[in-house]
Amino acid sequence: MYTSLSRKLLLTLLAWLIALIIFFPIFWMILTSFKTEFEAISTPPTLFFEPTLAGYREVMARADYNTFAFNSFAVSVGSTLLALLVGLPAAYSMAFLPTKRTRGTLLWMLSTKMLPPVGVLMPIYLIFRDLGLLDSLTGLIVIYMLMNLPIVVWMLYTFFRDVPREILEAARMDGAGTLQEVLYLLVPLTLPGIASTGLLSVILSWNEAFWSINLTTSDAAPLTAFIASFSSPEGLFWARLSAASTMAVAPILLFGWMTQKQMVRGLTFGAVK
């Protein structure tokens, strides 16, 4: 098929139109965050205006953004590292020491993710209360680790499965034990996959709202709780709400954009042959 310039221009137009439509709500949120409250709700919507940081200043005055952001960061990264640590051996054994039960185990792990969290909120709440884990980073990290573990194991499993078995056998002939096999070969060879697994886990943890809202109050509250605290009473103050939203979303959005290439390469769940 010939690729004429006009065809390419047409494609460019169509693709950009769709991209802009899909991105519009985010764009509008960021734009609104620099407006005054009056401009924010005006109809017709204002596109050109004098940007102001008033919304941001008010948010900062009302809540300690840095603490929330730090909690989000600590919980996402901590739970991800923990999930990788626990998930890696499991994925290794599923990929390289398969038994008849492997498939069943993997599917069972995934099925645990289908349980509605609400269904088990009460017991978890009571257990956390008794263990003193309510409103603690440790508690959230454990919950998120468990929440992401099935996906982490599945993704790692698909990456490991793609490593040629002969390479690991060669390493065994060369005298590598399991630990060395993993450290010197498996991890370097599947680093892109491990990275994208970690990235996805970080994003999912960062954005999780149910547990963070229900299990934290102040000390360990991450940005999802921060946003929730702005949602109801400030419903009418759009500029302020947009500023808070932008602040909650910006780190992960930038992170996502920067690691996008890495993530796309790995986000296949073994679907690409």
Added chain:
Amino acid sequence: MQRRASGRTVGGMRALLLQAPAVSLLLVWMLIPLGMTLWFSFQRYNLLNPMISGFAGWNNYTFLLTDPALWIAIGNTLLMVCWVLGITVIGGVLLAVLFHQEFFGRGIARLLVISPFFIMPTVSALVWKNMMMHPVNGIFAWLFKLAGLQPIDWFSSYPLTSIVIIVSWEWLPFALLILLTAIQSLDDDQIEAARMDGAGPLAIFWFITLPHLKRAISVVVMIEMIFLLTIFAEIFVTTSGGPGLASTTLAYLIYLRALLDFNIGIASAGGVIAIILANLVAIFLIRTVARNLET
């Protein structure tokens, strides 16, 4: 190289040992709350009224199962999941084909399209609720007025539709990401061979591209299903399940019973029902979809 079935018994032991941490953690994570939920579901237990207590038998269950709300919620859940899956998979395939083509500024356009995936559901819901779908000041309302139409009050007139729109917007980029990667792995030789055989673009899409995407589509359906069944924040922020029960899903119904009515007994029974339903769906889904996942 074909993968050989391992006949090692030592391997079996090692496999067990390596899987032990993950499996036992998930087991604990599943079984203890499950056990407690089961226990509570047979108790009379209301946080507002500590005087009520004792064994309830099947009362909590009969109460729920005869409550029309349960069936409405199940219906809503299925409706929402099906619609979102349909929209994101079909839209994802089309967008993947489009964004696979060469065009100017493709890298940046791709970044923009996948952005919604990174936005936390709470924020998405807030933005859509206030700035997009607000009946007076929202962008949609403004567009309708421009077109000379009466603006729609989305969340009171079409609550479930609104939820579907928001959730689809969140998950479309995910579908696109996975399907795009899959399309990129499609062998050019195959397409050229098809072209030699006289296939037009549509025939190529239908007979070559789509079959190639089968595995990726299975993955998208499976993962989205996992997350869609437990959708919470979007409903919580926008409609709170209303008006009435119009946008109450099963997960949200349990939340309503548990946290608003403080009736732990009934909420737990609802949890058990949800778990059973989730497992039914999971079994069905996993049997059908997972078949596509193994080579």
Added chain:
Amino acid sequence: MATLKLDHIVKEFDGAEVIKGVDLIVEDREFVVFVGPSGCGKSTLLRMIAGLESVSDGDILIDGKKVNQIGPAQRDLAMVFQSYALYPHMTVANNMGFSMRLAGVPKADRDARVREAARILKLEELLDRKPGALSGGQRQRVAIGRAIVRNPGIFLFDEPLSNLDAALRVQMRIELARLHNELEATMIYVTHDQVEAMTMADKIVVLQGGVVEQVGSPMALYHHPRNRFVAGFIGSPTMNFTEVEVTETSPAGVQVTLPGGDSRLIPVESGNCQRGERLTLGVRPEHLTIEDNGPMGGTVTVIERLGGATSLYIATEDGEWVVMADGEVQKRVNNAVRFGFDPGRAHLFMENGDALPSLNRHPLVNIERRENRIDTMDQQ
């Protein structure tokens, strides 16, 4: 330098036996080739020797020591894989030095040995490259280098040349033979390519369905195949087979009636052959000759001229026969031809496939390649 003994080795996968009791002795410095059709168990057998597959029954002894339970790295052997299995993220030098790094060999020693191996394999220029930047032949050499640096008692090769193109395969074959001399190591080599087996082996092990069909020098297998399977498997084009009837047995051989009605005396041990018994006669294409009054005849259907030799595919009443004639043969397609053979070059097989042993041993059978090579080395 090491010897290997397989004592009734059995391998089961999910209850099915894929190796059904293999006995074998590999002498020190011997070049042994396992050959057979795909699925015959040759690779499994090699992997069991390597320690990558467990042994269901029987013993593997290296230098007289039972190694069934010893890990692959402790068996004093090295393996070259079909896919080369190089570590893609390491340079050539690191690939070759990996085993020594794991064993804690000091860096200076490691480098020295890697450089020595690189010199032998002419890889010096490539030591800092990664496998992705190498050609197939170079990767192959690195894989061999990785085995050499370990200085193992036994080298194992799993179809190492099957991913190379034809010209490179010939070159690597010669190189491997040279290495075998130079390193004075025991080598076990798996292939499905009988040319590789014939050209490199001191001893060929023909496997089929998990059973050893015959063990012997290349010439022994060629001239004295023990059964019909080996006869058909070794040699190219494949041996011609036809059914014949015994008319007489004597100490001088077995008299049989050919398809055309003529009879010939084949000089083989008659054993307990009876008159009237039906046997299978086998003659290699290169042992058939075009003769105007030969005992068999037919019409030429296809001619393949290779220049030095010509293959004629001849349709006879008895099915298709292939005759390997010289390059000058004047026949054309559709010509009628007659052909015959030297009875001393023919083979007879009983109904169960076993060959009737030839009365005369072929003079080349006892010449071993190794002696050949040592001779040439002495001359240098």
